[in-house]
Amino acid sequence: MAQVITLKDVASEAGVHVSTASRALNPETRSVVNDETAGRVLAVAERLGYRPHPLARGLRTNQTLTIGMIVPDLMNPLFPPIYAGAEASLRDKGYSLLIGNDDDDPVKAKAVMAALLERRVDGLILATAHLDFALPAALNQEMVPTVLVNRTTDSMALPAVIGDDDAGIGLVVRHLVGLGHAAIAHVTGPTAVSTGRIRREAFARWMDSEGLAAEPALVVEADAFRTEAGHAACDRLLDSGVSFTAIVAGNDLIALGCYDALTERGLSIPDDVSVTGYNDMTFIDRVNPPLTTVSLPYEQMGAAAAQTLLVMLEFEEWQHDVVDPSAKLQPSLVVRDSTGPAPAG
Amino acid sequence: MAQVITLKDVASEAGVHVSTASRALNPETRSVVNDETAGRVLAVAERLGYRPHPLARGLRTNQTLTIGMIVPDLMNPLFPPIYAGAEASLRDKGYSLLIGNDDDDPVKAKAVMAALLERRVDGLILATAHLDFALPAALNQEMVPTVLVNRTTDSMALPAVIGDDDAGIGLVVRHLVGLGHAAIAHVTGPTAVSTGRIRREAFARWMDSEGLAAEPALVVEADAFRTEAGHAACDRLLDSGVSFTAIVAGNDLIALGCYDALTERGLSIPDDVSVTGYNDMTFIDRVNPPLTTVSLPYEQMGAAAAQTLLVMLEFEEWQHDVVDPSAKLQPSLVVRDSTGPAPAG
DNA sequence: CTGAAAGCGCTAACAA
């Protein structure tokens, strides 16, 4: 077991005191030490293969250089891009990302967050916020800089990096109207989370602005942003007997659930019913039929969340202010084969 | 900013010395302290909401309670289950998982590993091993317990938790033969990684044991386990002019690439050519046509890798011995619509 | 069984 090189080794090898070595090695304080000495220390450190011990440093500086991120569901293909985007930005600044998932369960969320806090993460990125989300006491007390991503809450002033869902829903509604659809249903995601509620409100607004009545009977809510929940919700819609020629689903997974429900009843997509999704998940272009959906730059979203957090980390006083993240990310419509002209009435 | 409770606070509140408090709080040493005293310390700690500082502890005990995991591609749906399985097992034991991806690039892999090592991870789980993989010097020197998952190497004695690819390929070959196929092609993954090479060898062996010649012309190698690479490789196969009625793809992504290549030439799946995949990725059951593939318990694989690592962590002397992980995980065949009877010759 | 004291590797006053 090769022995580990410590700062003391570097210092003695370079013939200086450890504090001088420390200063020489830290770019922030390097200016304070003699150029020639600094050069020598750097050279020795390099030669010995010195690696600062993050724990020792952190113990002093009271930071771990780790950021915690909580996602609702590791298996949902929506999150890897967000995660990857954040990770890349953070790593550039020397931070590592610790990930946890909470299965979209607020109770579990609290436990995961506690575990992260116990590890003294310097900041938190939450992709799991429920609208009624309340920060655990620990988070309030310790004031860990936190940013929300993808979802937001209405109760708190936490910076949130999200997509412009109102615009996104506008895109699909107008697309559908352009195809001649008038009776358009909406299978929403859980309206306890912002993406569910905002999309639902946007749907009503856009229907209205297109001069179409958003009949209450045409809106049903899925319990979760999952295929099975979408399937069940769509079943309810179908059972209710209202007629419609298109479905705007709360996200791609729910849309897939609608596929299942529709197919089970022998309805064809898009000949009988057009379906749209939201997110443009990986491989959603390969399902049968390829799904018309709304695409968002998720990797960029993760990166933006990381940047926002980095700013908060730098200016501690911003911590609980509303840091205004850059404008909402703009969605784009991806037209595939799940939408077509409204069947002749 | 509520002040953070330290061991000193607990000790003074309980009227004991910090070292006594430390002993009382640590299950391993609790027996050495008076039951009554221990109880009091525990109670105070609980009441004050004391949380040990992991950095301080780690600095003493020389462990970080973090494990690093490197995957080739965060976006590949194959890895989230492995990751999730490992994370759950590790968290049970108080470890956290730090994840990194290397885009299957050995150079990048080294950088990511260095970053992880710099953070003093207690162990490493690598899902990225190339067959010619050489441990970076740091890993050898510092002897960080390491386990391989999903892939293995041939040069080193590192424990590896992998699936039984030979059996898996046997499953698809026999399935295809059972459907009457005789001219079966194989689009392999990169044979520089074990999953690519083992499957390729298994293919030859099983063809042979079925009494079919595995013609060299029927085997082409994709550059990567990705759709585009599969597409390109399948194009080469098609261009070569050999005739075949089925393709065994190295994994699901490559199979999807074959779909593309076949479809472009107006070939129908499975009427003209049957295609099989490997992995049973999320949503691969929803592509068009649903892919016949080999399923492996990936979540369990991640958990097994974590368990193996945990054992190594406990018995340091095992570090570079061959820890024999439990038997290879057994695959199962999932028959869907991408395979059908061989077209009448 | 418990207290005293040392020290993990590093940074940050404070002196010189």
Added chain:
DNA sequence: TTGTTAGCGCTTTCAG
């Protein structure tokens, strides 16, 4: 510009 001196919060000898 550099060295001295304290610790960060915890575990672990070593005495008592």
